[in-house]
Amino acid sequence: MRIKEGNKEKDILQAAVKVFAEYGYHNAKISKIAELANVATGSVYVYFKNKKDVLLRIFEDLWEVLYKEAKKSVSSKSLTPDQKMDKLIDVLFDVFSVNPSLAIVFVNEQNHLILSEEGKFQIFYDKFLDLGEIILREGIKAKQFSSQLDRIIFRVYIFGAIRNLLHRWAQDPDQISLEKIRHNVKHITKFGISIK
Amino acid sequence: MRIKEGNKEKDILQAAVKVFAEYGYHNAKISKIAELANVATGSVYVYFKNKKDVLLRIFEDLWEVLYKEAKKSVSSKSLTPDQKMDKLIDVLFDVFSVNPSLAIVFVNEQNHLILSEEGKFQIFYDKFLDLGEIILREGIKAKQFSSQLDRIIFRVYIFGAIRNLLHRWAQDPDQISLEKIRHNVKHITKFGISIK
Amino acid sequence: MRIKEGNKEKDILQAAVKVFAEYGYHNAKISKIAELANVATGSVYVYFKNKKDVLLRIFEDLWEVLYKEAKKSVSSKSLTPDQKMDKLIDVLFDVFSVNPSLAIVFVNEQNHLILSEEGKFQIFYDKFLDLGEIILREGIKAKQFSSQLDRIIFRVYIFGAIRNLLHRWAQDPDQISLEKIRHNVKHITKFGISIK
């Protein structure tokens, strides 16, 4: 009896992340993913409807983790909005720091998926960003954050900034330390480039 | 002989921007681009080596404009670092505001191209980002900007933020005004979300 | 899983010989070959890298057979150089007499392939011609063959002569009997046109 029985789905997903990261979604071959997962090509279609479905499931899993982690960190009563914003940023960095390939797929392919508007990952994606907005509102109410900011703009802004940094980092993780990036992001987000 | 009207190349480029924006590079068909440009399919190959070359040329033209405009705005002696940073942001918003499709292509396909490391657009791309760094350094020297910032991180951060906003805007230009976005970007960049 | 029946590759090869013979390599369509082989167009690419590879494999198989047959016939200790030369000629005629299409492909396309210098068929091709030279040398040593002959010239001469005859024969196998051709070749090769 094989112990790994029943892990094929996970194997495929992990292989897919690597292959999508290296070649990009469109140049990734199902046969390559199968090979990396030690599985026959046809088996991919036992667990997934089609190629897009594989990508979709990667994002669903990702956003579910991101949201749940964020929710946990953020719902604490004892944290200030300031600290909560830090935590939110931490969640993103924590998840991707253990899996650079995932960061690359995340950055390169998210747009394609959003266009096709498929997948329940959207729900978690939105809820995650909503958390950011909630914190922002809290901060404004507590007179900690500027009331001039448009909440939607802020969320797109900060998300794009972090995504781009993760991408750059993932391409060459040794060039800049993720810790330094994380620290800088928190600082710029809170204070901008100006001296207080 | 049939005189080259001098417009076909431009027609193809403009059509390509639209088609790439709508379908993404990989799902864009040369035949569709040709159709939109009122040109035979084969004519695309009179002006461009292949499909990738069409995309490349879009980016070459784009970055050349971006850099030259930025250079002009930024080299003024009478502006403060603060004002120069505003100008740099203005250049990006000005160029894309007249061509939302270009913004979408820009956001979605730039990563693919950077990976393949082809094309002379890289030169202008780097020089443009260098301009940002120069301004940042000026500002730090003038004690206007925080000296805590890592310059590379900042440049990736701000670029990603703006790119993401442009993308969101381009998908539905009527939802948020570009002017409002531009104003918010300048504010967050300078002051972050905190109240001074 | 669907079991590889082990015949498709051979079917494609046989179909290819016919199609290449009828239309020539450049005017032969892969789709036509597939059709004749009762196989989908794409299946050709399961067994062969590309169109040229199909042609290459025909020649590889052909030369391997030719060389091995010749080797067998020629290595006998009991034959005179004279008889060995006859055997060598027999091998060529025997192989092609059962497959006229193969003779046509052989004549028309061998030059293209030699230029591109690809394929392991070259090895057998050279070894086959080497056999001819060995026999020639034996005969000269035994004072049976003229010592005036340049061995390289002879090998190109006789090979071209036979190739051309096979080609003519293959185009219309009923016009001249292969047996008569075979007999004449042996005679001319040995005695030339002059009366002894």
Added chain:
Amino acid sequence: MRIKEGNKEKDILQAAVKVFAEYGYHNAKISKIAELANVATGSVYVYFKNKKDVLLRIFEDLWEVLYKEAKKSVSSKSLTPDQKMDKLIDVLFDVFSVNPSLAIVFVNEQNHLILSEEGKFQIFYDKFLDLGEIILREGIKAKQFSSQLDRIIFRVYIFGAIRNLLHRWAQDPDQISLEKIRHNVKHITKFGISIK
């Protein structure tokens, strides 16, 4: 007034021989031929119906020369059949020795043309080979040549042998001297490989 006026047709033909020799008929581009001939692409179609017509004209010119030269040499009353056969071989070697590219085109593309059965070059081609037969018959009558030979087989045999030698020589004219080849051909043709 340009002196070369009226030579465009010849320029194109000469360029075509070179290009056909280097790339083979099917991979030869009309645009390349035009370039080499210092002529616009379209001009090729002023003088020739299409690509095949260019090749056809090369062969027409070639066979006309071959036949006329052979006719001259062979009709002499004072030569023996033996000497006439030598002359016939000389004609072939003389024509190609001044233009190796022509030899290559001749060898590689003649078969394609014969299949399509077009062109008046066929007439001269046949008449040339007829000359060979006439000489052979003369020789047999004079008891100089063996009566065992089938005339058609001989003509295909000797023609293939020479063609193959010319081809080999044209690919690398410095490796074997054409004179040596010519001499060997005459010898093998007359006496075969056996010692008289």
Added chain:
DNA sequence: CATGAATGAGACTTCATTCAT
């Protein structure tokens, strides 16, 4: 469930040929 040989639709690209000037 698992397999992987087989499929075939579809897109890029080439280049002989045309024709307006």
Added chain:
DNA sequence: CATGAATGAAGTCTCATTCAT
């Protein structure tokens, strides 16, 4: 006659997906 930009038909090859075992 000469030009060369423009055309578009046609073929190679890829690869996601299927399905018989």
